[in-house]
Amino acid sequence: xxxxxxxSNALALNSSYDITQILIxxxxxxxxxxxxxxxxxxxKQFVKSINYVIAHNQLTEQSNNVExxxxxxxxxxxxxxxxxxxxxxxxKNDIINFNNIKxxxxxxxxxxxxxxxxxxxxxxxxxxxxxxYPLIDGMPLDYNMYDLNGLDLVGEYFKRLSMEHQFIxxxxxxxxxxxxxxxxxxxxxxxxxxxxxxxxxxxxxxxxYLLIHNGYGLCINKQEYSKIIKKIKDYQTIDNxxxxxxxxxxxxxxxxxxxRYILKVLPFFKAQFNVAYQNxxxxxxIIVKKDITPIKLAFKDNEMLSNNDFINLIQQLDATPxxxxxxxxxxxxxxxxxxxxxxxxxxxxxxxxYLVFFNSLDLMTIAILTYTLFKNELxxxxxxxxxxxxxxxxxxxxxxLIRSINNLDADNLTKLNLIIEQFGSFC
Amino acid sequence: MKTRSxxxxxxxxxxxxxxxxxxxxxYAFSKKELxxxxxxxxxxxxxxxxxxxxxxxxxxxxxxxxxxxxLNQASFLMACKDFIxxxxxxxxxxxxxxxxDELVERLYQLYLQNNGVIDKTLMQKxxxxxxxxxxD
Numbered sequence: 001x002x003x004x005x006x007x008s009n010a011l012a013l014n015s016s017y018d019i020t021q022i023l024i025x026x027x028x029x030x031x032x033x034x035x036x037x038x039x040x041x042x043x044k045q046f047v048k049s050i051n052y053v054i055a056h057n058q059l060t061e062q063s064n065n066v067e068x069x070x071x072x073x074x075x076x077x078x079x080x081x082x083x084x085x086x087x088x089x090x091x092k093n094d095i096i097n098f099n100n101i102k103x104x105x106x107x108x109x110x111x112x113x114x115x116x117x118x119x120x121x122x123x124x125x126x127x128x129x130x131x132x133y134p135l136i137d138g139m140p141l142d143y144n145m146y147d148l149n150g151l152d153l154v155g156e157y158f159k160r161l162s163m164e165h166q167f168i169x170x171x172x173x174x175x176x177x178x179x180x181x182x183x184x185x186x187x188x189x190x191x192x193x194x195x196x197x198x199x200x201x202x203x204x205x206x207x208x209y210l211l212i213h214n215g216y217g218l219c220i221n222k223q224e225y226s227k228i229i230k231k232i233k234d235y236q237t238i239d240n241x242x243x244x245x246x247x248x249x250x251x252x253x254x255x256x257x258x259x260r261y262i263l264k265v266l267p268f269f270k271a272q273f274n275v276a277y278q279n280x281x282x283x284x285x286i287i288v289k290k291d292i293t294p295i296k297l298a299f300k301d302n303e304m305l306s307n308n309d310f311i312n313l314i315q316q317l318d319a320t321p322x323x324x325x326x327x328x329x330x331x332x333x334x335x336x337x338x339x340x341x342x343x344x345x346x347x348x349x350x351x352x353x354y355l356v357f358f359n360s361l362d363l364m365t366i367a368i369l370t371y372t373l374f375k376n377e378l379x380x381x382x383x384x385x386x387x388x389x390x391x392x393x394x395x396x397x398x399x400x401l402i403r404s405i406n407n408l409d410a411d412n413l414t415k416l417n418l419i420i421e422q423f424g425s426f427c
Numbered sequence: 428m429k430t431r432s433x434x435x436x437x438x439x440x441x442x443x444x445x446x447x448x449x450x451x452x453x454y455a456f457s458k459k460e461l462x463x464x465x466x467x468x469x470x471x472x473x474x475x476x477x478x479x480x481x482x483x484x485x486x487x488x489x490x491x492x493x494x495x496x497x498l499n500q501a502s503f504l505m506a507c508k509d510f511i512x513x514x515x516x517x518x519x520x521x522x523x524x525x526x527x528d529e530l531v532e533r534l535y536q537l538y539l540q541n542n543g544v545i546d547k548t549l550m551q552k553x554x555x556x557x558x559x560x561x562x563d
Contacts, residue, residue, distance in 0.1 A: 024480050033525040036481040037515070043478035 019050045022070055026050070026121060040240040045123060052125035053077060077120055077151055084155055087117050087162065096168055097177060098198050100191050102133040106161070114154055125205055131157045134197045136164060137264040162197040162268045167253070170216045171202070179205065179218040182289050190352060201287075203265050204272070208286050210248035211241075218287075225288045238277055242270060305339050314346055321355045323349075330357075337372055344397040350379075354400030355407075363412060367419040370405065373398060383417045445486060452493035454503055464489075464507060471512045475519040484514060487531045495535075497543025509545035510534070516550055521557040530557070 026046050027038050054066065058074040063069060088111050095107055110129040117128070127150055131140050135157075140146055146156050167178065180191055183201060205218050211231050212224055220228065234239045246263070253259040276285045305313070313333055320326045334341070349357070358366065370386075371378070377389055386402050393399060408416065446455050456464070465483050472479055488510050492498060498506055513534055525533070534553055541549045 027480065031524050035518065035527045035530075036477035036483050037472070037477050037518055037527075039519070040472070040476045040478045385520065 009299065013064060017048065019054070019066055019070075022050050023047060032121065040060070045126075048124055049120075049124040049126075056080075074120060077124060080151055080155065081115075081118065081120070084151070085160055088115065088158065094165070094169070096165065096198065097173060098180070098191065100133075100193075100196055100198070102194060102196075103198070106131065108134040111154075111158070118151065122149075127151075127153045129154075131163075134195055135160050136199050136203070136262065137268075138196055139383050160261065163255075163258050166255065167199055167262055168202060170253075171218060172216075175216070176202070178289075179287065182219075183287050185290070185356070186287050195285065199262070200265055200268070202333075203262055203271055204285070205287050207245040207249060207269070210245065210252065214252075218254070219289055220286060221289050225283075225286060228286065229282055232277075232282070232414050238270070238273060242266070249416065304336050305333075309343070310339065313343065317343075317347065319381060323353045324360070326353075327357050327360050337368060340369070341372070345395060347397070349397070349401055351396060351403075354397045355404055358401055358404035359407070363416055364419065366401070366405070366415055367423070369401060370416070371420050371423045378420065383420065384413060431520045438514070443515040445489060448490065449493055454489075454493055454500060456489075456504075460504055463504070464511070467508045467511050471515040474512070477515050477519055479515075484531075485511065486525060487528055488514060489530050491531050491535045495543060506543075506545065510538070513545060513550055513553060520554045525557070533557075 023043070023046055026049075027036075027043070030042070030046075031038060050070065053073040054069045056076045057069040058076055059069060059072050092107055092111075096103075110131065114129050118124075119126075131145075131154070137143075140153070140157055145153055148156055171179075179202070179223060184190055189196070201216065205220070206216075208228050209217055209220060212227050232241050235244060246266075249262070250259055253262065270287055276282045313329075316329060317326050320329060330343070331339075344354075361369075370383075374381075374386070374389065381388060383405065386405055390399060390402055393402075405413070405416070445461070449455060465482060468479065468482065468485055471477075473549065485507070489507055490512060492503065492506055495506070514531065517530060517534065521530075533556065537549060537553050538545060541552070
C-alpha cells in the first residue's frame with residue numbers, strides 16, 4: 001500500500017505527467033458535453049481521482065503513456081472492488097450475533113452503502129463513510145485512516161475486520177452469546193453501547209482461559225478463577241504470564257496472520273494486567289460466571305399487603321442501589337401476585353433493570369406472571385411468538401417480561417409453555 | 428492543490444483563425460489582444476471558482492458580440508472582457524447545465540435588451556434568468 005502511495009505522489013509531481021486528455025474526457029462525461037467549463041472544486045476532485053486510479057496500475061514496464069496507466073489502474077481497481085464486494089457478502093451472511101450499534105451499522109449500512117455508491121470515474125479516492133466500529137487496536141481515525149483513502153482504505157479496514165471475524169468464529173455461537181451475557185452482568189455495560197470491540201474483550205478472556213484449559217472456550221467459573229489466580233502467582237512476574245499467554249495463544253490460532261493481528265491487543269492487555277496485578281483486582285479483568293440460583297417468590301394467595309407496608313416497600317426499594325439487592329428484598333417480602341403487579345406498576349426502573357430482575361426469577365414465577373397478564377392473548381398467540389404483543393402493551397416492565405421470555409433458550413421456553421398450558425387446563 | 432493538470436492550456440493558437448472569421452465584421456485582434464483575452468478568461472475563472480480547459484468560449488463570445496450594433500473597434504475589446512466575466516458568473520450560479528452556445532445566446536439577448544450596456548443590473552438579470560429557468 002505504501003509503495004502505491006509513494007508511486008502516486010511521484011506521479012503527481014512528475015512534470016512529464018500530463019492527465020489533461022483524461023481530465024477533459026471526464027469533464028465532458030460529467031456535463032454531457034454541454035460546456036468546457038466546470039466548477040474548480042469538481043475539477044480538483046477529478047484530478048485526485050485520476051491520480052488515484054493511475055497509482056493503482058501494475059504495469060511492470062516504465063510507460064509514459066498515461067492513458068495506458070489509467071486504464072490498467074482502472075481494471076485493477078475494478079477487480080479489487082469485485083473481490084471485496086464478494087468477500088463482504090460472504091462475511092455479511094455469516095454475521096456475528098453481536099448486538100452492538102456500531103458493528104451493525106458497519107455490517108448493514110456502511111459497507112453496503114460504500115459498495116453501492118463507490119464511483120471509480122469521478123471520486124475513486126473517496127470513502128465517504130466513517131468506518132467507526134473500533135477494531136482491536138482502535139479506530140482507523142486514530143491511525144490517520146492508515147494513510148489510505150478510497151477503496152484502499154475500505155480494503156484495509158475490511159482485511160482487519162475479517163481477521164477479527166476469523167478469530168471470533170473459532171468459538172461456538174453459544175459460547176459467544178453466553179460470554180456476552182455474563183460480560184454484561186459483571187461489567188454492567190450493555191453490548192449495544194458504543195465503542196466496544198468484541199474481539200478485544202474475547203481475546204483477553206481467552207488468554208486467561210488458556211492458562212488452565214485447552215480448546216476454544218470463554219466460560220470461567222469461581223473455582224476456575226481461583227486456579228487462574230494461583231497460576232498467575234506461580235509465574236511470579238507479569239512478563240512471564242504474558243509470555244505464557246502468547247505461547248498458548250499461538251498454539252491455538254492456526255493462522256499466523258490472525259495470530260499476529262490479535263497480538264495488537266497486547267499493549268492494552270499489559271496495561272490492564274499491570275493494574276490488576278498490582279492491586280490484586282483480577283475480578284475486574286476476568287469475566288467470571290456466577291452460579292445464579294433463581295429467585296423463587298413466595299406468594300400468598302389471599303392476603304394483600306397493607307397500604308403502609310406497600311409504601312414502605314417501595315421506599316426501601318428506592319433506597320436500595322443494586323438491582324440484585326432489590327430482587328432479594330422483593331423475594332424476602334411475602335407478596336401476593338396482585339401486590340407484585342401493583343409494585344411493578346409503581347416502580348420506575350430502567351428496561352435493563354427490569355430485564356435483570358426477570359432473568360433472576362424462576363420459571364414458575366415467570367409463568368404465573370405471564371399467565372396472569374396475557375391469559376386471553378395466549379389463546380391466539382404462541383409463547384414463542386409472544387413478541388407480537390409488544391406494541392399493544394403499555395408498561396415498560398411488561399415489555400421487559402416479554403424480552404426476558406424471548407431470551408429464554410429452547411429448553412426453558414418449552415418448560416414455560418408446559419407450565420402455562422397446565423394453568424390453562426386448571427381454569 | 429496546484430497540479431500541472433489544473434493549469435490552463437495557455438495557448439492562443441486556437442484563437443489564431445479568429446481574425447479570418449471576423450473580417451466580415453471589420454474587427455481584428457492583435458496577438459497581444461488575444462493573449463489579453465486569454466488572461467481575462469483565466470482571471471474570470473479564478474474569480475468565479477471555475478475551471479475551463481478550452482478557449483472555445485472566447486471565440487463564441489467574440490463572434491456573438493461582433494453582431495452587436497452598439498460596438499465599434501475601440502469599445503469591442505472591453506465589451507468582450509465584460510461579457511467573459513458575465514458568462515462565468517452565470518455558469519457558476521446556474522444549477523443545471525445549459526449548453527455553452529445556448530447560454531451565450533441568452534446572455535446576448537439580455538445584453539441587447541439592456542441597450543448594449545454590461546453592468547451590475549445586467550449581471551443580476553442574467554443570473555436571475557439562469558436560475559429562474561432552472562426552476563421551471
